[in-house]
Amino acid sequence: MDYPGFLQLLNRAIQEPARSGRAKQIIRFNKASHYRECLSYLQKMKPGLSGLRSVQSSHLIRALIAPMACRERLGKYRNGVVIEEDTRIRVHGGAASLSAEAVSTLPWGVKKIKAHQTWPLSTGSQIRIGVIDTGVDFRHPDLRHCLARGVNLLNRAMLPHDDNGHGTHIAGAIAAASYDRGAVGVAPGAIICPVKAFDHNGSAYVSDIILAIDWCVRNRIDIINMSFGMKTRSKALLDVVNKAHTNGIVIVASSGNDSKRQSIDYPARYPQTISVGATDRFGRIASFSNRGPHVDIYAPGEKILSSWTNNRYHEMSGTSMATSHVSGTIALLLELKPSLSPAEIKALLRRTASPMRRRSGTAPKTSRLGEVDAFRLIREGIKLR
Incomplete structure (x- = not known):
């Protein structure tokens, strides 16, 4: 040539x-x-x-x-x-409402998946989670303990500061810790490595995601949280997801918020990811969530309170929020069983999932639906050699 x-x-x-x-x-x-x-x-x-x-x-x-x-x-x-x-790709941001006051009670999603019951055994300590998103608010009091420097792919001379809010919300749902009044995440001991690939509108390109995943592999990230998606298939994106998977990184991706019954967005649709749909407070598939045979696990995603920019808190709904619950749960497991492969983790997540209530007509009778159960996952994981 x-x-x-x-x-x-x-x-x-x-x-x-x-x-x-x-x-x-x-x-x-x-x-x-x-x-x-x-x-x-x-x-x-x-x-x-x-x-x-x-x-x-x-x-x-x-x-x-x-x-x-x-x-x-x-x-x-x-x-x-x-x-x-x-091609363009967007964060799976749902409806958001400002909460002027932080809460002192345990968030309902953390409680629903029984994450708090695992904390005497594991908080996800030192597990590195790459959050490919809009960045993070480095000054938020509930996140200061868990943030690594990360990278800003839109301007490498700057820290990955969040100019949207979505990335800060995801980081908080995964690993926030507050000892007074504030947000609490699923794995408060985990380390968040913010990878800013999305702009202030929550928009990026496939090439940005490729560079983000490339950075995660080179920096030995344990889990990649991908709360975004697109409708079209990209061979380049599939290739980089597959390379990360073969490097032992667990990739967690949101299914999308279009209420589709038999289809989900990419990259969640790729078999190398753990695809996540959202549930409501009643343990049913949330009305907005994509669902169907391509979804591996469901998790709380409706009206999730978490950290926001400028030291604030927001309630958000979306499969993005569900994905952060699953990423945090996997961090809890990896602290205790760091040698588990992505395939083994996916199988264990599905096997230990809690049965779900069904809305009328949301899934075929043969469908095996399950909501993540962090306590059961850890209990079964400990038994593994």
Whole structure:
């Protein structure tokens, strides 16, 4: 492959103005040796070709990510690479209402899954959870104990500060700890590594998620929380999810909030993830939750009180909130059984789930529905060798 020629063509394509908004292409190399050689030429040619300075790379899936409008510009080099157009992806944010006062009682979701009953044995201590989201509020009093530096993929010179609220809410539902009045998460001993891939509108691109997962693998994250989704399948996203899975990272993803009965969003639909639907206070599938055979487990997701930006608290509903309950529960298990594989954890979650009440017509009679039960999961996990 003529790497200098390829990169010069790529540089020209990058410098062409996009007709509408931002456009990117994900360029994956079929062979690892070709990717490494091209990357070597890229580093050498960047100083002289300004367009190449905006190219990012994912070593995990041997990909270059380039801001260019038209993939056809690279047509003559298509034999050695696979080019996929970048697409938008959004956080699974539901309705939110401001709560002016924090509460001193245990959140209903934590109580429902019996997480508090496991705390004498495990709080998820030192389990690293990568929350790929809108960032986090580093000044929130209920989160200061659990936050690592993380990374801001939108501006690497800055901390991953939350300018939306969704990421702070997820972090709090997982690991908040308050000794007076405030939010309490499922695993208050866990470490949250905020990975800011989403902007203030809760919007990102598949390429941002690829770079986020790549960062999580390189930084030895134990669990990745992905409270977001999209309707279309991405081969590049599947590849990076699979690589993280084979590296032993547990990936927890929300099913979506469209009330679909037989379909869920990507990446939750990929078999390498643990897909999560939402329940209400009565142990039924929440009306907004996607459901069906692709969902692995359900968890509380309706009117969940958690931390918010500017030291506040919000009540939110969505499969995002359910996913954070499952991520926290897995952290409780991993503190005690760190050698468990993602597949073993998924199987144990399903096997120890609590039976659920059904709304009329929400699922076929043969469907085996289950809501996460943290206490039972830990009890059964301890028995494993």
